[in-house]
Amino acid sequence: MTELSPLDTGFMEMEDTDRHISLGIGAVAVVAGPPPTREEFRAGVTRGLRQHGRLRQRVRRAPLDLTAPVWEDDPNFDLAHHIRWTALPDPGDETTLRELIATELTERLDRDHPLWEVVMVDNLAGNRWAMIVKAHHSMVDGISGITLFESFCDPAREIPDTRAEEAGRQPGSGVLEWANRVARLPYTAPRFAVSAARALAPVLFSAVTPSTASSLNGSIGRQRRYAVARASLTEVREICAALDVTVNDVAVAALATAYRRLLLSRGEQPEAGMLRIVVPVSMRTADAKYALDNRVSAMIAHLPIEIEDSIERLAAVHDRIARHRSRGEAEAEKSLLSLADWLPFGMVAWIFRTVARFPQRGVGALATNVPGPRRPLWLDGREVLEIWPCIPVALRVRTTVAILSYADRLTFGITGDYDTTPDIDILAAGVAAEIDALLDHARTRRPLQLVSNPGSPPDR
Known part of the structure; x- marks a missing residue:
């Protein structure tokens, strides 16, 4: 388990306070060629799971918020919670895709599970398909969000193990640790x-x-x-x-x-x-x-x-x-x-x-x-033509x-x-x-x- 930083926590508090907002950050890949099979698509997402242990972790809050929330392994982790398939209605053009993205930006991520999801979008005009990757702002910023997206793409080189980096902030010892910090404050x-x-x-x-x-x-x-x-x-x-x-x-x-x-x-x-x-x-x-x-x-x-x-x-x-x-x-x-x-x-x-x-x-x-x-990036052997970034309001x-x-x-x-x-x-x-x-x-x-x-x- 590792603690959320004050900034990570701030994004969760902001979302809790305003029912009108969803603080998911997204990246949309527009991909050439026919869409992959379900087995191919799941294999790409599984590749990302191996690179980022955080994808298997959910947020757990302490009673009365006495200590910072922590990332903990989801005991009921199921990849099916995080993958969805959909298809654009005809004509399947860019306007239709943008409307789908706008809808995705309104949907909040499920706090009972790790705060990310991937959507495979079929029927995009011009012999194309799309992939939407969305993660909560408490998990990623802009750069790490793109890193997450890249982890689902076909590998170009070996990606470093990030478990030590993601360990970051270890859970404190509550009141005693806080007292020690205060003692050093002067x-x-x-x-x-x-x-x-x-x-x-x-x-x-x-x-x-x-x-x-x-x-x-x-x-x-x-x-x-x-x-x-x-x-x-x-x-x-x-x-x-x-x-x-x-x-x-x-x-x-x-x-x-x-x-x-x-x-x-x-x-x-x-x-x-x-x-x-x-x-x-x-x-x-x-x-x-x-x-x-x-x-x-x-x-x-x-x-x-x-x-x-x-x-x-x-x-x-x-x-x-x-x-x-x-x-x-x-x-x-x-x-x-x-x-x-x-x-x-x-x-x-x-x-x-x-x-x-x-x-x-x-x-x-x-x-x-x-x-x-x-x-250039590739998904399941198909070229990623464009990446559209998406952030909340x-x-x-x-x-x-x-x-x-x-x-x-x-x-x-x-x-x-x-x-x-x-x-x-x-x-x-x-x-x-x-x-x-x-x-x-x-x-x-x-x-x-x-x-x-x-x-x-x-x-x-």
């Missing part, structure tokens, strides 16, 4: 407090201070919509080389354009400081690549949706993200989560439940950029975007609340159009002035 807390307070101040300010009201933040229902935007990674890298920016800069700038178009289509005028976006940052080291857990922190930045010019908007994105990284906000937030280890678990759970109930009005979007497999954030690279493609998986985002396709179209526009600029070698936009909110 010696360790001052060193943490001084370095973290300066970096965390702007993050906490952005999280609790309401931004300019917009339709991007507000109550959400139980149903979802899902859209996809695609870009050539080769062309994105051409933009990066010509304009001296990163792939992440280009992706976030494309999102800024997409949200600007969405607001304008709704009759809302984009303003400086109107859209704060959460950008998760991976804290995962190379030797922990194959561990199924959460190792993320986050930054909160303003998207420059008020800027009309594409090049100026990209420059503002580059400048702002660099500024947030230089302040060490993600590292400070990670340290803050580590500090939660010193508190009694009941208090940690109460804090997360309180945050989940708090009607936050400061953040309007979330975007995460996950580096995916560079080599929660905490009054009505749209979220997962950006995933795979081979020579960059894919934006956009999740939206069904009732308040009927125009979700505007976001997908805006992303594609902006990357095309930036590519045109890159090929004309227009210089990029990396300075902050004068109208941007002041650094706090």
Whole structure:
């Protein structure tokens, strides 16, 4: 048995607090050729079971939440609980698949069993089929979620044994361990407090201070919509080389354009400081690549949706993200989560439940950029053509975007609340159009002035 970290536990508390949300993270493979037989498909899933012991474990909570929940082996583990087969109705096109994905994003995973499932989808047009892999956010983050997906694919090399990595946090000895931590706190807390307070101040300010009201933040229902935007990674890298920016800069700038178009289509005028976006940052080291857990922190930045010019908007994105990284906000937030280890678990759970109930009005979007497999993948001898990432919405954030690279493609998986985002396709179209526009600029070698936009909110 191993303990859940405070962040892992936080995702479970958030889901328990809001009946409208399901915190499953997904990856959808679009695969060429006829679908596999049931025996072939089960063999691939079984291969993943051998690589990740966590897939056989469920979460067990202590009475009255006196200690942290633990992962324990499911005594009734049955692979049939975790595999489903379905088929798309005609015409079986991409729209139909996206509707199925949106439905899957609403379904909660069964807490009585390990928190993952795989769905084989037949009757996809163009002689294709699909596989949906979904796991709870308490089990995986974006990178480990893709690692889980890869484990079901045909092997290219031997995958390391991850049992030692997944052992991580061993169960504590309750009150005695907590007392020992508290006794050391006077010696360790001052060193943490001084370095973290300066970096965390702007993050906490952005999280609790309401931004300019917009339709991007507000109550959400139980149903979802899902859209996809695609870009050539080769062309994105051409933009990066010509304009001296990163792939992440280009992706976030494309999102800024997409949200600007969405607001304008709704009759809302984009303003400086109107859209704060959460950008998760991976804290995962190379030797922990194959561990199924959460190792993320986050930054909160303003998207420059008020800027009309594409090049100026990209420059503002580059400048702002660099500024947030230089302040060490993600590292400070990670340290803050580590500090939660010193508190009694009941208090940690109460804090997360309180945050989940708090009607936050400061953040309007979330975007995460996950580096995916560079080599082509195969499932049961069939080529994986595309991988679409899927993440949930929660905490009054009505749209979220997962950006995933795979081979020579960059894919934006956009999740939206069904009732308040009927125009979700505007976001997908805006992303594609902006990357095309930036590519045109890159090929004309227009210089990029990396300075902050004068109208941007002041650094706090």
